Amino acid sequence: MTKTGILALQGDFREHARLVSSIGVAAVEVRTPAQLADVDRLVIPGGESTTIAKLALAGDLVRPIRDRARDGMPIFGTCAGMIVLAERVIDGDPLLALMDVTVRRNAYGRQAESFEADVDVDGIDHPVHGVFIRAPWIEDVGPEVRVLSSYEGRPVVLQQRNLLAASFHPELVGETALHEFFLSLPR
Amino acid sequence: MQRDTGTFTVKSGLAEMLKGGVIMDVTTAEQAKIAEDAGACAVMALERVPADIRRDGGVARMADATKVEEIQQAVSIPVMAKARIGHFVEAQILQSLGVDYIDESEVLTPADEEYHIDKWAFTVPFVCGARDLGEALRRIAEGAAMIRTKGEAGTGNVVEAVRHQRAMLRQIAEVTQLRPEQYVTKAKELGAPVDLVRIVAEQGKLPVVNFAAGGLATPADAALMMQLGVDGVFVGSGIYKSEDPAPRARAIVEATTHFDDPEILAKVSHGLGEPMQGLEIGSLETRLQDRGW
Numbered sequence: 001m002t003k004t005g006i007l008a009l010q011g012d013f014r015e016h017a018r019l020v021s022s023i024g025v026a027a028v029e030v031r032t033p034a035q036l037a038d039v040d041r042l043v044i045p046g047g048e049s050t051t052i053a054k055l056a057l058a059g060d061l062v063r064p065i066r067d068r069a070r071d072g073m074p075i076f077g078t079c080a081g082m083i084v085l086a087e088r089v090i091d092g093d094p095l096l097a098l099m100d101v102t103v104r105r106n107a108y109g110r111q112a113e114s115f116e117a118d119v120d121v122d123g124i125d126h127p128v129h130g131v132f133i134r135a136p137w138i139e140d141v142g143p144e145v146r147v148l149s150s151y152e153g154r155p156v157v158l159q160q161r162n163l164l165a166a167s168f169h170p171e172l173v174g175e176t177a178l179h180e181f182f183l184s185l186p187r
Numbered sequence: 188m189q190r191d192t193g194t195f196t197v198k199s200g201l202a203e204m205l206k207g208g209v210i211m212d213v214t215t216a217e218q219a220k221i222a223e224d225a226g227a228c229a230v231m232a233l234e235r236v237p238a239d240i241r242r243d244g245g246v247a248r249m250a251d252a253t254k255v256e257e258i259q260q261a262v263s264i265p266v267m268a269k270a271r272i273g274h275f276v277e278a279q280i281l282q283s284l285g286v287d288y289i290d291e292s293e294v295l296t297p298a299d300e301e302y303h304i305d306k307w308a309f310t311v312p313f314v315c316g317a318r319d320l321g322e323a324l325r326r327i328a329e330g331a332a333m334i335r336t337k338g339e340a341g342t343g344n345v346v347e348a349v350r351h352q353r354a355m356l357r358q359i360a361e362v363t364q365l366r367p368e369q370y371v372t373k374a375k376e377l378g379a380p381v382d383l384v385r386i387v388a389e390q391g392k393l394p395v396v397n398f399a400a401g402g403l404a405t406p407a408d409a410a411l412m413m414q415l416g417v418d419g420v421f422v423g424s425g426i427y428k429s430e431d432p433a434p435r436a437r438a439i440v441e442a443t444t445h446f447d448d449p450e451i452l453a454k455v456s457h458g459l460g461e462p463m464q465g466l467e468i469g470s471l472e473t474r475l476q477d478r479g480w
Contacts, residue, residue, distance in 0.1 A: 009444050010207040010228055031445060046204050047228065048264055054226040055444050058437075080204070092263070105263060111201055111287035112310050115192045133200045134265065134287070172200050 004183070005030035005039030009055040011047020011080060015171040019179050033064045040187050041074045043179075044081030046133065046169050049105065052080055053095045062095060069098050074162045076182040082158075082165035083136050090139065099160050100142025107137035107154075119168075121149040121157050124177045130156070130168030137167060162186075198312035198332035201265065201287065202396035205229055205333075205419055209409065209440050210398070212236050212423035215254070216261035222426075225436035229265040229287070231421065232258045237294050237341030238424035238463065241473065247295040249277040255284050267314070272479050273299025275308075282311040288333070289313050291326075293478035294340045294423075303479065306330030316400065318351045318476055320358035321377030323393055325480075328380045334393060336417070337476040338401015341424050343465030345408040347476060348401045352415045355397070362388045401476070404429070404462045406442030406455050413446035430460030 004020050006013045008029035020027040020043065027043075030036050042065065044052070056062050069075055075098070077085045084095040088102040108114070114134055118127035128149070138155040141147060149157035149166075156167045157178070162185055170178045191197070208228025213219040219230045234250045235243070249270050259266050265287035270277035272291055277298075281289050291304050293316050306313040307330035316337035317323035323334045336355070338348030358377070365373055365388055374381035386394050396419070399412035404425035412420055420443055426432045438455040445451035468474075 008207070012203040012206060014206075015203065031448070047206075048204065048208060050223060050264060051208055051226045051228045051440070055441065058441060110285045111265065111312065112282070112285060113192065114197045114201065115190045116194060116196055117190045131196055131200050133197065133204055169200065169203075172196065172203060 002026070002041075003028050003039045004041040004043065005036060007042060007044045007052070007056075007081075009047075009059070010051045011045040012169070012171060013045040016043045016045050016078075019171050019174065019176055020183070023176055023180055023183060025183055031059065033060055036061065036064050036068065041183070042068070042076075043182075044075060044077040044084055045171070046079040046081065049080040049083040050092075052084060053093070056084070056095060066096055066098065069096070069163065072162050072187065074164070074182060074185040074187065076164045076179070078166045078169055078171065079133065079135055082167055085163060085165050099158065099163050099165060100145050101158060101165075102139040103136045104139055105136050106134045108132060108135050110134065116173075117151065119149050119151050119156060121178070123148065123181065126177070128170060128177055129173050129175050130166070130170060131172045132168045135167045193310035195332060199395050201312060202314070202333035205265070205398075206396060207444060208419045209436075209443050210267065210419070210421045211426055211436060212421070213258060214250070216257040218427060219258045219261045219266075221433050222436060223262040223264050225433060226440035227264060227436065228419070229267055230258065230262060231290060231423070232266055232268040232286070233294070236424040236427055237475070238343070238428050239341075240294065241341040249274070249281065249295070252280065252284060255281070255286065259285065269295055270304070271295040272297040273302050273304060275304045278304055278309060282309055286311060291315050291331075293337055293475050297478050303329050314398070316476070316479065317355070319354040320362070320387070321379045322480070323355065323397070324377065324379035324383040324387070327383060327393075327395060331395065333396050333398070335398040335400040335421055338399065338403070339468055339471070340401045340475050342402045342468065342471070343404040343425055343428070343463040344402045344468060345404070345411065346402070346468060348399050348403065348412060349415065351401075352399060352412060352417060355393070356416060359387055359392060363391045403439075404465060406438045406452060406459075409439045410442045410446040410452050413443055419443065425463055428463035435459050435462070
């Protein structure tokens with residue numbers, strides 16, 4: 001039985017769970033280390049990265065998520081999820097420090113600058129519709145990181161082996177292509 | 188490629204990101220920092236917390252622009268701010284300051300007793316209070332991208348927030364039982380547009396995110412509202428009118444995430460000091476929830 005965990009500390013975790021279920025894969029909410037031990041993939045949703053980080057630390061989830069990731073468990077982070085995966089955060093503290101990228105929070109500006117746009121993603125045969133909400137951008141990437149999509153010269157979808165990250169929210173508009181790709185990553 | 192800003196998806200999208208979180212009232216940059224450090228997913232800038240507005244009286248208005256900017260500079264989380272009901276110029280000013288959300292709020296003194304703000308005219312999204320489904324759908328029809336219960340702000344008494352959420356749940360359940368030919372009559376009864384009534388009937392929920400607000404004072408209050416089906420909570424006077432704000436703020440954040448885990452709720456409810464004293468609803472001179480329609 002394969003189960004995809006959705007980190008449900010704060011943010012739009014229900015939208016991710018709905019999307020994963022719509023693809024035909026069981027999705028369960030993860031709030032504790034015991035729940036984490038029971039899943040073989042993890043989605044880290046959009047939300048407020050500082051809030052998610054504090055709750056993950058308070059709930060003793062950081063070490064077990066890092067250990068599972070190094071063990072090969074696939075993780076997909078969107079927006080705040082991308083920030084908590086990053087090794088380096090400008091004007092902030094990294095949380096999981098798993099992906100060899102430098103991320104800048106709220107890089108596109110405040111809510112008035114939030115936007116939606118179509119982006120081309122390597123390996124996906126149609127434009128992917130993304131919603132960028134106070135979105136972060138990537139300042140630089142390490143040699144192990146593949147950039148799967150860029151928007152206006154900034155990487156917005158990245159992969160490093162079992163880790164996938166997007167700076168926007170495919171889950172808000174029912175865009176399943178990136179989740180299908182994530183669910184196809186080997187465990 | 189084309190970039191679309193200010194769409195309803197973008198406006199409601201930020202509310203989606205706030206779900207499962209706690210939005211805290213703050214009046215200074217220092218309080219905003221305490222809120223962010225406690226794990227608030229956003230702060231609400233205002234001049235006086237509702238308990239002080241209730242105590243001191245006078246006209247309550249939008250916060251001073253300098254205050255709003257100081258709060259914006261102090262934190263990296265979203266900054267919301269309150270405008271008076273119907274005061275679209277306060278809203279224009281807040282949009283120009285770059286706030287992330289505007290609360291068209293009954294906690295401030297209404298500027299218009301007939302009309303709320305035309306929220307479609309703005310790029311910045313709005314949250315509005317509601318006591319029941321009809322009021323929520325009227326605000327959504329005006330362009331609100333997020334709803335909260337009105338509750339009774341500044342009382343530290345959760346009973347009105349519970350009443351409003353119960354009304355919402357009951358009326359949504361009723362609407363989902365209707366046959367299509369009954370939608371127009373129900374819309375007339377609720378005082379809400381029939382298109383929105385149809386959406387609620389089909390989806391079985393409000394078409395936007397719905398938070399609890401108005402009188403929450405303890406971690407248990409936050410978890411109670413979450414178990415009653417809200418998407419997140421606002422806490423105002425309950426934090427800074429308590430004996431020890433920072434630990435209480437942290438505890439309310441944890442209680443909102445772990446709202447259905449009584450063991451964790453018990454753990455975070457220890458040693459928080461005195462909560463704000465609180466008021467009986469029957470003893471109030473002014474019921475803020477009766478502002479707006």
